[in-house]
Amino acid sequence: MTEKLILIDGNSLAFRAFYALPLLSNRAGIHTNAVYGFTLLLDKIIKDEAPTHFLVAFDAGKTTFRHSTFGDYKGGRQKTPPELSEQFPLIRKLVDAYHIKHYELDNYEADDIIGTLAREATEKKMKTIIITGDRDLTQLVNDSVSVYYTKKGVTDIDHYTPEFVREQYGFGPEKIIDLKGLMGDKSDNIPGVPGIGEKTAVKLLLEYGTVEEVISHLDDIKGKKLQENLTTYQADALMSKQLATIEVHAPIEIHLDDIKLSAENNDKKIELFKELEFKQMLDHMETAPVIEQKALELTERFEEISLAGPTSLFIDCFKDNYLVNEILPIAVTDGEKIFVTSSDNLQDSLIAYLEGAEQKNVFDAKKTAVLLKRLDVDVKNIRFDVMLASYLLDPSKTIVDVAETAALHGMVIPNNEQIFGKGAKMAIPETEALFDYFGRQAMTIHQLTDVMKRELENNEQLKLHDELELPLSLVLAGMEYRGITVDRQALIEMQGELKTRIDELMNRIYTLAGHEFNINSPKQLGVILFEELGLPAAKKTKTGYSTAVDVLEGLRDKHEIIQAILDYRQLAKLQSTYVEGLQKMIAEDGKIHTRFNQVLAQTGRLSSVEPNLQNIPIRLEEGRKIRKAFTASQPGWVIFAADYSQIELRVLAHITEDRSMMEAFNHGIDIHTKTAMEVFDVEKDDVTADMRRQAKAVNFGIVYGISDYGLSQSLGISRPAAARFIEDYLTSFPNVKQYMDDIILEAKRDGYVSTLLNRRRYIPDINARNFNARGFAERTAMNTPIQGSAADIIKLAMVNYDREVQKTDFKANLLLQVHDELIFEVPEEEIEAFSLFVKDIMEHALELNVPLLVESNYGQSWYEAK
DNA sequence: CGCTATGTGG
């Protein structure tokens, strides 16, 4: 392994961390923000750089050898605030807890310790990274030493390499001391030469090379004042250079061999984090114990696998789409031995196991169930899904593969990309490597299961896994596998009609523009509109003019071409994304099989891919017609859609117990009208259509967590006006205001917010100094319990539906979920009973303080089910 | 292949 040394300037980074974070303190009243920032930094460095050697250097005391050269060295510095001073012992304790050495030396600064060790490392050609907040250390940069400077905050970092320095100044790092000699350094009270700043100093050094050379060419210097100053202050320049020079032969008593990092336990860290009340750090630590990897013991005889206890199962396919792609082997383990077999011609004993009562752990139950269905196996008794567990523990951890999830627990195993390659070069490896890989996957799942189950238990999320997400994944597997019938002929007809209209619009646009161009290129369109036609450009994007809808709408009256472009855009979108796009997705069975991603959306919602069937047009009639192509799979059956009415706002009413909001739902009053009544303080009959429209937009904002800016955009009003709206809203619904305040405090206290069924979302930015980041975090904290609880409820309804429908004679099939609605296909003769059945299940999935209301419709196609 | 701009839904 290549060795890598990290040297940290402890004092400088403590200052940085202190000023970068708000003043936090623990219950004992000790301030902790600098310690916290330091922790974030250490974690980041260890994760990003994987060092083998590590030292944190501190300044020893007030005076150093530099003070004997210049008594006023570092004079005029502000006193360290006591809130920071009290944190230094804790920072040393923190460094100890990470099992990292720290060091200080009387009469020397941290810089000199760092310089000396960097020199030792350079001599051994050891790669070295110095991390600091002060620019002083740039002089130490060379081919094996880089200096990282923290920019804003603690973990935003600039990398200084020799090339980088040369790019900045035109000369290498060795001349930084000359630079300081001439220009001085305000923060260290190094005088330099009066009248010389960075610009002049760089110019002089580019010409003469060093301070000494500049002094020996005083007569050649152009500029009278400059020459005069250099002559008068030449001694100061030389002294300043000396002061700025870092000592690389300090008499340190700690050397490279003493600062090796070794794998140690986390006990001291946990203890300290408890004392400091770093809850989020603790969460991450305690939920992420390191797991030792088990050896691979592959067997060719399934009989050797013990089926008495829990087993783990891994099956996968080549590439993402498990509904169609080639199925790869299956691996089963009991935690000791591993059996791997090709998935064609499964032996009877294996099938019996898969369909039997044996308890199985998996990574991605949905994919597992679908792949096995394709092999004609009806898998039973999956009891744990490591992938779902990972998502529930922390939805922000992107789920890639088993390896990535295992890495969260310190296990390093080959990942998908290493085995299969990526992009066009993807390939299935030869059998032995493939079997080994599958064996490792199964064993890793087995090892992760115990740990992650305990983590879920600690979070009180085991029920959420066992009774909601895991059963749901099997319901979704059924939906994906079944698919929804799509009438290709209907799409072809639309395609022809659209083509004619698009061609007409295209020609009209060319005529109005005076020549042909690519209307689909925002770049070309921008040139036409804002240069050739001279229309006023309202908004810019990073790359040029914005031609987005809201911009074009503002120009509608300015030129005929605008309406034509808007119409063209609308139809072109329908044509390419839906009419043509959907046709490409129709499988041989005449159906579209979307896949639902159950572990992506941070709120707990599902998403849908290849194709996305959760964004089929509905708002505009033109687009809505696409839905005519979605039909039932057999004659005499219909499409039946059941949707929750205002589920998010009902959840909000439930959580806040706001009187007037609950009253609206309890008495069936239209919620937007009710909102308008409260916000505008008018009687029901005095609510105008426009007042209701505005109230609706505010409710929309509440549900989706948009900002005042977002609301101002959707209402076409000014931002202050939008902010006032939100304020009025919160005054009208005091409990909502109370909830919003409370949930932000909760996020600050716990580091996360929760839904009704204990789904979690961590809100790391809730204490951010950056206004935007914090604002966004706050809206996330407010919005996630609302949207997430709504997601919980419909998921619960799906699981309950699936369980209950099996006890009935209904032949209906659940086809799709679109966030607040479920789409079924149902034999016409059972519609009436089925409708009541579904309504009952959905409305009583969870009992709230307000009733849940489900509305439903049915018809020949999804279009008619409105 | 990856980024940008755009637009669809809830």
Added chain:
DNA sequence: AGCAATCACATAGCGG
């Protein structure tokens, strides 16, 4: 002062 502004997915354009 200026930044950025709900999220997930898909398409087309465009440059490397």
